[in-house]
Amino acid sequence: MTAIKLGIVSLGLIGGSILKSLSKEKDITIYAVTRNIETIDKAKTYTQFVSDDMQTLKYCDIVFVCAPMNKTLKILDELEHVLPKTTIVSDVCSLKEFVMQKEYSYKFIGTHPMAGTENSGFDASFYNLFEDAKWVITPHKNTEADDIQKIKTLIERTKAKPITMPAKEHDKAVALISHMPMILSQALMNTVIEDKNALTLASSGFRDMTRLAMSNTEMAKDMVELNSTNISEALVSFMENTKLLINSTDYQKEIEKLKNMRSKMYNSNGKNIYNQSSK
Numbered sequence: 001m002t003a004i005k006l007g008i009v010s011l012g013l014i015g016g017s018i019l020k021s022l023s024k025e026k027d028i029t030i031y032a033v034t035r036n037i038e039t040i041d042k043a044k045t046y047t048q049f050v051s052d053d054m055q056t057l058k059y060c061d062i063v064f065v066c067a068p069m070n071k072t073l074k075i076l077d078e079l080e081h082v083l084p085k086t087t088i089v090s091d092v093c094s095l096k097e098f099v100m101q102k103e104y105s106y107k108f109i110g111t112h113p114m115a116g117t118e119n120s121g122f123d124a125s126f127y128n129l130f131e132d133a134k135w136v137i138t139p140h141k142n143t144e145a146d147d148i149q150k151i152k153t154l155i156e157r158t159k160a161k162p163i164t165m166p167a168k169e170h171d172k173a174v175a176l177i178s179h180m181p182m183i184l185s186q187a188l189m190n191t192v193i194e195d196k197n198a199l200t201l202a203s204s205g206f207r208d209m210t211r212l213a214m215s216n217t218e219m220a221k222d223m224v225e226l227n228s229t230n231i232s233e234a235l236v237s238f239m240e241n242t243k244l245l246i247n248s249t250d251y252q253k254e255i256e257k258l259k260n261m262r263s264k265m266y267n268s269n270g271k272n273i274y275n276q277s278s279k
Contacts, residue, residue, distance in 0.1 A: 015066030016125025
């Protein structure tokens with residue numbers, strides 16, 4: 001593979017994990033930008049080319065923008081004055097339509113790695129975060145096939161599994177499997193927060209169900225504000241299915257089907273192995 005100059009903007013959980021995952025690749029030179037002075041010192045363990053200056057990225061072939069959603073558009077605009085038209089720029093936001101609606105002077109491709117934890121920041125990042133995880137690619141209307149392949153190949157080198165999907169379909173899907181579960185987790189926590197007996201008795205089931213209540217609050221706010229329609233529709237569907245289960249004439253049979261489906265979705269490492277092409 002031809003040598004790559006890779007840029008990363010913002011070194012939180014995702015950006016830091018991209019840095020750590022690809023820093024040992026001999027044909028990839030990484031240029032990183034972060035506003036956090038402490039993170040600059042830590043990141044120098046993985047690349048000598050790290051600073052708080054966007055001009056650091058001006059010779060990069062590919063740039064990943066890994067900032068919070070509410071800051072991403074501003075950074076994408078700023079890069080218009082830094083990068084040549086030949087540079088491929090990709091965001092990693094958990095919503096895609098809001099970034100795909102803009103026009104860019106450089107080559108833009110939306111992506112979203114389906115990996116993360118309830119923790120945030122560079123210290124929470126780790127080299128194998130993306131291993132066996134799906135990584136969605138949402139091509140811009142002006143995206144060329146060769147550029148998609150370059151992003152796909154780079155994603156595969158983090159051990160992730162790229163999957164191409166239209167932005168609108170992506171945003172509806174993540175409302176169902178990410179944003180709605182986060183809201184439900186928060187609502188469950190809010191429901192029991194005043195019940196001291198419930199809090200005393202809470203064990204592993206409650207722990208697992210409320211893990212998403214610890215999600216990064218800035219990210220959670222962005223999700224709800226930018227994907228409210230899809231989340232609302234997902235919650236309506238959830239309530240309808242809740243009623244169907246409760247009122248089922250054979251509840252045990254219904255949940256046996258769900259149990260069987262759920263048992264086949266993840267491998268022993270907790271990674272999703274469901275393949276839509278097999279259906």
